[in-house]
Amino acid sequence: xxxxxxxxxxxxxxxxxxxxxxxxxxxxxxxxxxxxxxxxxxxxxxxxxxxxxxxxxxxxxxxxxxxxxxxxxxxxxxxxxxxxxxxxxxxxxxxxxxxxxxxxxxxxxxxxxxxxxxxxxxxxxxxxxx
Numbered sequence: 001x002x003x004x005x006x007x008x009x010x011x012x013x014x015x016x017x018x019x020x021x022x023x024x025x026x027x028x029x030x031x032x033x034x035x036x037x038x039x040x041x042x043x044x045x046x047x048x049x050x051x052x053x054x055x056x057x058x059x060x061x062x063x064x065x066x067x068x069x070x071x072x073x074x075x076x077x078x079x080x081x082x083x084x085x086x087x088x089x090x091x092x093x094x095x096x097x098x099x100x101x102x103x104x105x106x107x108x109x110x111x112x113x114x115x116x117x118x119x120x121x122x123x124x125x126x127x128x129x130x
Contacts (some may be wrong), residue, residue, distance in 0.1 A: 006057045007041065014040025014071045016046055017060055017087070021076015021097060021116055025053040030120055031075055037127040038070070061086035067083045075116045079104025096120070 009015060016035035017071040022028055028042070028072060035042045041059060049059040060067055068089030075096050084107055087093070095108035096116045105111040111121060 007055075009041055009043055009058070009060070009067050009069075012041040012069050013041050013044075014038045014073070015060070015067055015069045015087075015090075016040055016073045016075065017043040017045065017077060018075050019045040019077030019083075020047050021078075022048065022053075023076075025051070027116045027117075028053060030117075030124070034073070034117055034120055034127075037124060038073075040069070040070070040073075043067070043097075045077050045080070066087065071080050074104050074108070075120065077104050079107065 005014045017029050019033045021037065032042050042052045042066055043060045044058050044063055045063060046055055046063060049056050059065065064086055066086045070091045072087050072090035072093045073092065079102055086106060092127055093108045095104040096111045096112045096114060096119050098115045100113045
């Protein structure tokens with residue numbers, strides 16, 4: 001029964017992943033909405049799963065799943081090596097983080113230095129208007 005509930009993120013074409021920058025569990029719905037609009041799956045870094053905010057089968061990284069989607073959108077993820085190991089096969093990585101020195105920008109194809117709460121809502125609005 002557990003196997004039937006496990007999410008296989010390795011087959012997802014689009015992954016929207018959240019890190020500590022999401023601040024609280026209730027904010028994950030913002031990322032889930034974005035993932036749905038993009039036809040993708042929601043995932044997270046280890047601290048988010050350790051807190052129980054998302055199930056462990058949604059964790060990306062050395063102690064989670066390894067993925068290689070066409071688009072990996074990292075929201076508020078610092079980019080610790082343990083996380084990067086799990087997503088470095090992604091074709092295009094877009095990172096949004098307010099810390100301009102976050103290691104995630106070293107592996108991102110596109111980096112946006114901004115608060116995800118200022119960037120994601122307009123993106124959602126734009127996608128909804130299409």
